[in-house]
Amino acid sequence: MDAAEEPWLPTEDFGVIDRLESESIVTSFYRVILPVWPQASAYVIRCEDGSERRIKIPLQTRSVVLGYLRAPLWFAGLVLGLPALALPDRWLWLAAPAVLLLVAAALMTFVAGKLDERELLRRQLLRRVVGFGAPPELLSPALRREIQSDLELMWNTRCPQQRWTDAIASGDPSELLVALAEYAQDPDLIELARANFANRVWN
Secondary structure: OOHHHOOOOOEEEEEEEEEEOOEEEEEEEEEEOEEEEEEEEEEEEEOOOOOEEEEEEOOOHHHHHHHHHHHHHHHHHHHHHHHHHHOHHHHHHHHHHHHHHHHHHHHHHHOOOOOOHHHHHHHHHHHHHHOOOOOHHHOOHHHHHHHHHHHHHHHHHHOOOOOHHHHHHOOOOOHHHHHHHHHHOOHHHHHHHHHHHHHHHHO
């Protein structure tokens, strides 16, 4: 990359959300110490060898909002809290707002942005079948089609006598069928495949 193509500000990842073991969604921000403007969101997969795969996805609103909130809240809480600790006789009154800011920062960091149980189970299933748990609706159409083609090949190798859509209709509870329905982006097939799989889990 030549000098003309280099970004006008350095970038850094903020707004980590939807953690799933070694996977998460992040947004890269242009920054001046604190985040200034979002550049792009990505689905990040960290491999055991320390390498990282980043799949570009549409800009994620929750990630952007939390990216803006987290670092400034921590920064403001520390700026107010340090004088209260260092010179309590003069600045103790700053302790209360500092604690409120730090509590808000902790909630934004450790609570907000977590996956709910239903979505966590969904992404764990996708991760088992596909190899990573990114929701298909966040992926580019080309990548989604490529993965769907691979999943169809897996199904045809396993069950050459039956189309995967017919298998869902007949009640087959395979989690591969759930992933196929997800990547086909067919709401009716998704609902039926999930119901079939749930019946297997609970029976």
